[in-house]
Amino acid sequence: xxxxxxxxxxxxxxxxxxxxxxxxxxxxxxxxxxxxxxxxxxxxxxxxxxxxxxxxxxxxxxxxxxxxxxxxxxxxxxxxxxxxxxxxxxxxxxxxxxxxxxxxxxxxxxxxxxxxxxxxxxxxxxxxxxxxxxxxxxxxxxxxxxxxxxxxxxxxxxxxxxxxxxxxxxxxxxxxxxxxxxxxxxxxxxxxxxxxxxxxxxxxxxxxxxxxxxxxxxxxxxxxxxxxxxxxxxxxxxxxxxxxxxxxxxxxxxxxxxxxxxxxxxxxxxxxxxxx
Numbered sequence: 001x002x003x004x005x006x007x008x009x010x011x012x013x014x015x016x017x018x019x020x021x022x023x024x025x026x027x028x029x030x031x032x033x034x035x036x037x038x039x040x041x042x043x044x045x046x047x048x049x050x051x052x053x054x055x056x057x058x059x060x061x062x063x064x065x066x067x068x069x070x071x072x073x074x075x076x077x078x079x080x081x082x083x084x085x086x087x088x089x090x091x092x093x094x095x096x097x098x099x100x101x102x103x104x105x106x107x108x109x110x111x112x113x114x115x116x117x118x119x120x121x122x123x124x125x126x127x128x129x130x131x132x133x134x135x136x137x138x139x140x141x142x143x144x145x146x147x148x149x150x151x152x153x154x155x156x157x158x159x160x161x162x163x164x165x166x167x168x169x170x171x172x173x174x175x176x177x178x179x180x181x182x183x184x185x186x187x188x189x190x191x192x193x194x195x196x197x198x199x200x201x202x203x204x205x206x207x208x209x210x211x212x213x214x215x216x217x218x219x220x221x222x223x224x225x226x227x228x229x230x231x232x233x234x235x236x237x238x239x240x241x242x243x244x245x246x247x248x249x250x251x252x253x254x255x256x257x258x259x260x261x262x263x264x265x266x267x268x269x270x271x272x273x274x275x276x
Contacts, residue, residue, distance in 0.1 A: 018066050019051060020095055020113030020140060020154050021199040021229060023179050033218030035262035036206060040223040041241060042256040044079035048072060050245040050252050051231050052096035052110075052141045053182060057103050058238025061254060063245060064110065066094045071110065071125075076236060076243070079254050088119050088128035095181075096142035098149055109164070111139035113154060118164060134168035135160045141182035141232055145192045145209075152180035152196060159183065159194070159214070175216050176205050182232035184242060185209075193261075195242065197222070197230040204233070204244075206261060222246065223257045 050063030050072065060082065061074040069092065070084040085108060087094050093114035100107040107122045111133055118133040133139050133151075140154040148161045153170070156179060162168035173180065178201040186193040194207040194214065206217040222230055224246065231252075232245035244255045 018093055019199075019229070019231065020093065021179060021181075022155075023200045033220060036218045036220040037260040038204060038220045038223040039258045039260075040255060041258055042079070043224055044254050046079075046252040046254060048081075048252065050254055051094070053184070053232030053234035053243055053245050053254075054097050054099050054143060055234045055236045055238075055243065056099050056106075058236050061234060061243050062097050062099065062108075063232065063254065064094045064097050066092060069094075071097050071108065074254065076238065076256075085121075086125040088121075088125075090115070090117070090130075091119050091128070094119075095140045095154075096151055098142035098144045101144055101146055109142060109144075109149065111135070111142060111151060113137055113140060120164070131164045134162045134170075140180060141184075141197075143183055143185045143234070145185040150183050150185055150194065152183045154179055154181065154199075156180075159196070161209075171214050173205065173207070173214070173216075175219065177201055181230060182245070184233035184235045186235035186242070187237070188261075193217075195233055195235070195259075197233055197244065199229050199231070202227050202230055204242075204259075206259075217261060224253070224255055 049065040052064045054062045069087045072084045073082045093112045094110045095113045096111045098109045110119045116136040117130040119128050121128045135153050138153045138155040140152045142151045151160050158172040178198045181199045182197045192209040196205045202222045203219045205219045208215045226248045227246045228249040229247045234243045
């Protein structure tokens, strides 16, 4: 009976936090790979919530706050809050946000861990439309590599690679031992790099996508102390760093870290797009 009551209390807390995490137990990290180095560059404490994450035009961090029903924009250099994008009224449990990488005809996608729709707007939140989300209510963090969108499956189902309304593929990531949360993509030679974080396994997991196969590169512990839950990742081609959101048990943070993968070849999204 006590165990059952504990589960009820935990479920109530998870719902109150509205972060989609259903894991029980303290977070822990895995032993790092020798060929991966993560270095903390900045760490900012937020007054609000930041789930998912994406980068707009290399200059602005986007983070979902489903308490305030907005996607908040932050200055990537200082993390000062700037404007915000209002969410759809039906998107009350938003987690992931992804920009289409087109500053002229910008479209924003969001998901909802308590619903099965993918929301999108091309007029900065004045109107929203929906597609069925391939990950259903399991979707968490999202990103776009210029061709495909990526989202974690927060119920342990790995990753989804998809094009809204066109097609999708589910890809296993067995190296992540707990519930995935954030995801970001980045240039990796002529291929696409994919980085994943999890709510309770406090490590960053790195992969390489060659257009057909996802290969595991390695992992390294999250580059900050006092982390209780890990939420979002976003790569910035502006400075080559990754932004990461987490909670310390009391406050949300956005941190910036540099990453060095021994086999990483520096390139650009333009070079990757021309190779596919």
